[in-house]
Amino acid sequence: MIAPESSSKSITGRETTATGIRLIREAQPPRWKLYALSIICMHGVAGFTGALAYSTRLIAKLALRNVSFDIKAGEKVAIIGRSGSGKSTLIDLVPRFHDPTGGTIRIGGYNASDISNESMRAATALISQDVFLFDSTILENIRDGNAGASDEDVERAARRAALTETLGNMPAGLQTVVGPNGSSLSGGQKQRIGIARALVKDADICVFDEATSALDVETEKQVLENVTKELDHKTVLFVTHRPATLDYVDRILLLDEGRLVSIGTKKELETGSEQYRALLNIAMKES
Ligand SMILES: Nc1ncnc2c1ncn2[C@@H]1O[C@H](COP(=O)(O)OP(=O)(O)OP(=O)(O)O)[C@@H](O)[C@H]1O
Ligand SMILES: [Mg+2]
DSSP states (O other): OOOOOSSOOOOOHHHHHHHHOSOOOOOOOOSSOOOHHHHHHHHOEEEEEEEEEEEOSSOEEEEEEEEEEEEETTOEEEEEESTTSSHHHHHHTTTTSSOOSBSOEEETTEEGGGSOHHHHHHHEEEEESSOOOOSSBHHHHHHTTOTTOOHHHHHHHHHHTTOHHHHHTSTTGGGOBOOGGGTTSOHHHHHHHHHHHHHHHTOSEEEEESTTTTSOHHHHHHHHHHHHHHTTTSEEEEEOSOGGGGGGOSEEEEEETTEEEEEEOHHHHHHHOHHHHHHHHHHHHHO
8 A cells, every 4th residue: 555645746847848748658557556446535636737748740749738736526627728728638637548748647645657547447437529339229338337237227327318308219218229339329319328328337537528519508408417416426527618517517627728727616717717708708609
């Protein structure tokens, strides 16, 4: 058993530039195998301190710079910012799809590099905009989140993901076969199956990356209400361009060009962040 480190090392852009320009690579094999589940519960904080560089042959640029923040266990946080501001890069650090080239990611006080990729992925549900579905039934596609889920668990998750009406309109309901990569379904139906899949996984950290982008406003509201209730004790990150999501979170994190420019409650950002107000104005016009 290792003790969690007591403080995060902060990094500057200069340090990161000097050391951090290299291609993304998978994490080194873990030195200890720890189970993220108990770590998060024990310490109650999922903290992130990170910088990440993407590199091409001609240019190398930092996708995230000096992004440092703490999220309490059970907190709901929205990550917003213009396209290309680094939102997906940031949340992909959580299941360790890539590691920061400088800085550390800390989960429950532990350095993520001390936790196996396997454990981190087991503790994390990542729901992206494009959901991959197998050419099987809706039931099996949802159960893909948790092989041990009972039919009742799957039905419950489907209800929470606002699939009840959709399933009622299908002759075989949950037994409907979706076709190769869900070709017989709409984008919004696929997204809701992806959300149900994440709900049955019952992970400690849930990350939604534009996961409701294809839903109409009413359905999105229903899904967000159900999901935040269902995941009441879980740590949830929502990457979103949709202003409606901001009503369901405790805090909002605003990124711009890979930097964290504001973090706070909706009220705090409304009064204190000009960039937030400008972004919201654009989002309102688009929605
Ligand atoms: N695999 C990659 N290789 C090189 N550059 C990348 C790679 N992935 C992302 N980037 C760059 O990193 C920056 C951040 O990208 P990221 O996908 O995190 O943005 P985002 O905020 O999620 O945008 P969007 O709202 O469009 O999804 C962008 O400039 C992007 O071009
Ligand atoms: Mg993105």
